[in-house]
Amino acid sequence: MSYPLVSIIIPTYDRTDFLKLTIESVINQTYENIEIIVIDDGTPHDGNLLLCQTFEKVKYIKIENSGGPAKPRNVGINLAKGKYAAFIDDDDLWLPHKIETQVNILEQNPEFGLVHGCCQVINENGIIQAQIAGRPGSIDVKHGDVSMRMMGNWTLMTPSVLLNKTIVDKVGLFNEEMPSAGEDAEYWIRCSFFTKFYYVDEPLVQYRIHNNNISAEAKGYADLSLFLKKVLTKFNSEKIINNIQYNILLNNLCAMQIKMVKKFSYKSVLNLFVLNPFWIFKRRNLKLLTFILIKR
16 A cells, blocks of 8 residues: 555635644644645735644645635645645645545555545534534545536535546646635636545544635525636537537526526626526526526
């Protein structure tokens, strides 16, 4: 069994107390061959710097504020030297055997370029909640070649991912033009067209929910389908997907968009026209949209 280097990338902004707990959960991994890269997105004080200086393994980089995690993650990816890359936000925690478990899986199953799983949910005070985030009804849903069943239906829990960096060479970096909270979903969907996903049905991560949690900003997802359509168009032109696959996945995006009508009625209907102006005029789809708007 080999022990390749794992690069761990932590984007952060002005959450020194949470960041300390996150770094400690990474330092306490049973897998030792790691590098830890903290990318500070322009915190207006030196608290994060002073904290990171207390950890021998931590490399700290501060950049100009970009307003979201995509830029810091990309900076971290470009600095990473490991065979594998993992991402954890500055308010989440890893259980001690997270990296060891996932490295073993990818080393023993080289046909998979990405391993992921579900997460325990904790509150602001670190108390474990009843729910498990990211667990599918059937394990097979999130395992294997998921490219035709992921888009428009589900995404990965980013802190649960371990990624072979050869996939990054094919996929590229996170989309820095996207609003925060949707950029990770778009990235993992792109990855699904270049590698199989290995799903571990065991919580290896504690995912924190709190008032300032960026994932609570639902507006970040309002235009996700439009960015994903750009992915489809690009992949179709590059022959990564054929016309039949394009139409199936575009229909999935329309279905995803209509689920958002209750939150963003005008915006969602407008996006439906942008996605596929003919979709809404199909009798069944028009009836569904009318029903949702009335119920709203």
